[in-house]
Amino acid sequence: MSKIFLTDTTLRDGSHTVSHQFTLEDAAQIAGGLEAAGIDIIEIGHGDGLIGSTINYGFGRHDDFSLISAAASQLTKSKLAVLLLPGIGTVEALKMAQKAGAKAVRIATHVTEADMGEEHVKAAKDMGLFVVGFLMMAHMTDAERLTEEALKFESYGADVVYATDSGGAMLPEDVFEKISSLKKNLKIPVGHHAHNNLGLAVSNSLTAIEAGATYIDGCLSGLGAGAGNTPTESLIAVLNKMGYEHNGDLYKAIDASEKILIPSLNNKGLKVNSQLDAMILGYAGVYSSFLLHARRAGQRFGVDVRDILMEAGRRKAVGGQEDWLIEIAVELANQKSK
Ligand SMILES: CC[C@H](O)CC(=O)C(=O)O
Numbered sequence: 001m002s003k004i005f006l007t008d009t010t011l012r013d014g015s016h017t018v019s020h021q022f023t024l025e026d027a028a029q030i031a032g033g034l035e036a037a038g039i040d041i042i043e044i045g046h047g048d049g050l051i052g053s054t055i056n057y058g059f060g061r062h063d064d065f066s067l068i069s070a071a072a073s074q075l076t077k078s079k080l081a082v083l084l085l086p087g088i089g090t091v092e093a094l095k096m097a098q099k100a101g102a103k104a105v106r107i108a109t110h111v112t113e114a115d116m117g118e119e120h121v122k123a124a125k126d127m128g129l130f131v132v133g134f135l136m137m138a139h140m141t142d143a144e145r146l147t148e149e150a151l152k153f154e155s156y157g158a159d160v161v162y163a164t165d166s167g168g169a170m171l172p173e174d175v176f177e178k179i180s181s182l183k184k185n186l187k188i189p190v191g192h193h194a195h196n197n198l199g200l201a202v203s204n205s206l207t208a209i210e211a212g213a214t215y216i217d218g219c220l221s222g223l224g225a226g227a228g229n230t231p232t233e234s235l236i237a238v239l240n241k242m243g244y245e246h247n248g249d250l251y252k253a254i255d256a257s258e259k260i261l262i263p264s265l266n267n268k269g270l271k272v273n274s275q276l277d278a279m280i281l282g283y284a285g286v287y288s289s290f291l292l293h294a295r296r297a298g299q300r301f302g303v304d305v306r307d308i309l310m311e312a313g314r315r316k317a318v319g320g321q322e323d324w325l326i327e328i329a330v331e332l333a334n335q336k337s338k
Pocket residue numbers: 013047048049085108136137164165166167193225
């Protein structure tokens with residue numbers, strides 16, 4: 001099984017969810033949390049890409065370059081990326097983004113218009129950036145045409161090409177057919193970016209991986225335009241369960257969501273309650289009704305609810321054994337105090 005590289009776009013696609021109102025503090029803290037969670041590529045900027053802050057798309061609270069600098073100040077390992085839509089973003093803006101700390105760029109064109117990105121891909125390669133060709137609205141054409149367009153990006157020098165499901169409209173078989181065709185015909189790695197509009201984002205991401213994609217996008221807490229993107233935390237949990245190699249850290253991704261992103265969303269008046277501990281039920285394979293009991297036991301004994309559920313899973317606890325959760329919490333608390 002090939003290694004999977006994770007791109008998180010909370011600070012770019014997720015920016016649509018907050019009408020592009022992330023603060024510089026959000027940028028720094030979320031980027032720091034994502035790096036701690038082992039995310040390979042962190043995308044940042046206005047939701048509509050570099051220089052997207054306009055009357056047409058909506059003004060951002062900060063310009064892209066200030067956001068990039070704030071995030072870059074926290075990073076030593078993860079690559080900071082920007083999105084550039086030719087016609088909106090310019091090579092000049094890309095140079096400024098690089099100066100501010102961007103190390104990668106995703107050049108986004110409509111799925112049948114890769115040639116619009118030729119100049120930008122070549123300029124970005126000359127600048128020494130890691131370059132992704134990002135073919136948007138991939139559901140609107142067939143696998144053959146998508147592959148022709150992807151081959152253009154490859155010929156311009158892109159390092160990776162994406163089939164981007166901008167409308168969240170692709171069915172699993174569509175994802176499989178398109179990614180398989182890219183995988184078969186390209187020399188460079190293939191990526192997938194899903195939207196959850198049909199509730200298929202995680203499963204389509206997995207289908208893309210099965211078909212050979214090795215670059216997969218997510219957003220913390222499933223933020224993102226429309227119904228959001230693949231939740232980064234769920235993606236990591238499922239990859240772990242399936243035994244894929246990747247650099248992500250599940251608990252740290254959940255922490256970045258719960259401790260950094262969600263409080264910032266709540267401060268902006270978006271009332272979001274974290275239910276991420278519920279994901280651990282599926283990860284550990286325990287009864288869903290254990291959640292409230294584990295939360296209570298965790299609070300009572302000062303133990304992480306995730307550790308209680310993971311241990312219950314290891315012990316193969318089943319319904320009716322709710323009291324075991326208390327015992328586990330006490331044991332974990334004792335271990336902690338040693
Ligand atoms: C307008 C750019 C767009 O949000 C890029 C993207 O993430 C997508 O097409 O899904």
